[in-house]
Each structure stands twice: as structure tokens, then as C-alpha cells.
Amino acid sequence: MRRPIIALAAAALMAGAAFANEAELARGAELLAPFKRELQAALREGLAEGPSHAIGACRLSGPQIAESLSRDGVRVGRTSHRLRNPTNASPGWVLPILDAYLANADDRAPRVAQLEERRAGYVEPIVMQPLCEPCHGDSLSPDLAQPIRELYPDDRAVGFHAGELRGVFWVEFPRDDAAP
Numbered sequence: 001m002r003r004p005i006i007a008l009a010a011a012a013l014m015a016g017a018a019f020a021n022e023a024e025l026a027r028g029a030e031l032l033a034p035f036k037r038e039l040q041a042a043l044r045e046g047l048a049e050g051p052s053h054a055i056g057a058c059r060l061s062g063p064q065i066a067e068s069l070s071r072d073g074v075r076v077g078r079t080s081h082r083l084r085n086p087t088n089a090s091p092g093w094v095l096p097i098l099d100a101y102l103a104n105a106d107d108r109a110p111r112v113a114q115l116e117e118r119r120a121g122y123v124e125p126i127v128m129q130p131l132c133e134p135c136h137g138d139s140l141s142p143d144l145a146q147p148i149r150e151l152y153p154d155d156r157a158v159g160f161h162a163g164e165l166r167g168v169f170w171v172e173f174p175r176d177d178a179a180p
């Protein structure tokens with residue numbers, strides 16, 4: 001006679017988990033939005049002034065924007081399996097998710113992870129676009145190739161094609177059920 005009760009309890013738990021998952025997906029996307037918006041704006045402004053300005057924009061504003069948005073227990077960043085800047089190395093919890101995206105090119109759905117200390121993580125793929133090719137594609141133009149080589153001697157972020165996984169955005173934040 002106890003089985004139905006256990007089944008009901010399990011169903012309730014699963015519904016609760018699914019609900020938490022949905023809430024964290026929404027929260028992660030919301031926290032990431034300004035980072036994406038500001039990066040995109042910096043890139044477009046830089047490209048309008050000429051590719052070498054865009055390198056500067058990407059180099060200076062990426063880390064700066066990430067830092068300005070990382071407060072109140074929230075951290076945001078970008079990483080990749082083939083990095084240009086080694087300081088963008090992936091936090092440990094992001095690695096298995098990055099691997100899962102690489103293993104299945106059809107899987108581009110955002111994901112959440114439960115982290116220690118009542119924190120949650122959110123990850124979203126970054127897909128290569130034609131706009132990115134001058135700096136991450138097969139053949140960089142000479143005016144870009146040289147400054148990039150000088151700034152990033154260990155650059156591995158070239159040879160990407162439109163539609164390919166370029167990397168991921170990630171966000172860490174306190175879970176809703178965390179004590180204030």
C-alpha cells in the first residue's frame with residue numbers, strides 16, 4: 001500500500017526539480033542578456049571603425065564588461081575549447097557541458113547546473129557567424145593576423161566556420177532557495 005505514496009512523492013519531487021530548472025534557465029538567460037548586448041555593441045562599434053579597432057574593443061571590453069556585470073554573487077564569462085586568451089579558461093563545472101555540446105552539434109539548448117554553496121550555473125552555446133570570420137575564421141587578413149599573433153601568441157581560436165560551436169557563455173548565481 002505504500003507504493004502509490006512513494007510514486008506520488010517522487011512525482012512531486014520531479015515536478016519541483018523541473019520547476020526549479022525552468023526558473024534557473026530563465027534567471028540565467030536574464031543575467032546573461034546585458035553581457036551579450038554590450039559585447040555585441042562593442043564589436044559592432046569597433047568593426048565600424050575598422051578591424052584593428054574591433055580587436056581592441058573585443059580585447060578590452062570583453063573582460064571589462066564581464067567584470068562590471070560580476071557582482072552581488074553573480075559571475076559571467078565566455079570560454080571555449082579553443083581559446084584565444086588563456087585567461088578565458090573555463091570554470092571546472094562548465095567543462096562537461098562544453099564537451100556535451102561538442103559531442104552533439106544538434107544540441108544547442110541552454111543548460112543549468114547545480115553548484116556548491118547553493119549556487120546555480122547557466123551555460124549557452126556561442127555559435128560562429130560570418131561576422132566573426134575576419135578574426136576567428138580560416139584566413140585572417142594581414143592587418144588582423146599580425147596584431148592578433150602579437151597579443152595572443154598561444155591563439156587557438158582560428159579556423160572556425162559559420163554555424164560551428166565557437167564556445168559558450170556562462171553565468172553563476174545564488175539559487176533562489178539560498179539564504180539571503
Ligand code: HEC
Pocket residue numbers: 043051052054055058059060062063078079080082083084085086088126127128129131132133134135136157166167168
Ligand atoms: C575584430 C576581431 C574579432 C571579431 C570580429 C570577433 N572576435 Fe572574438 N575575440 C577576438 C579577440 C581579440 C578575443 C580575445 C578577447 C580577450 O582577450 O578576452 C576574442 C575572444 C572571443 C571569445 C572568448 C574565448 C577566447 O577564445 O578567448 C569568444 C567566445 C569569441 N571571441 C567569439 C566571437 C564570436 C562568436 C564572434 C562573432 C560574433 C567574434 N568573436 C568576433 C577578436 C574578434
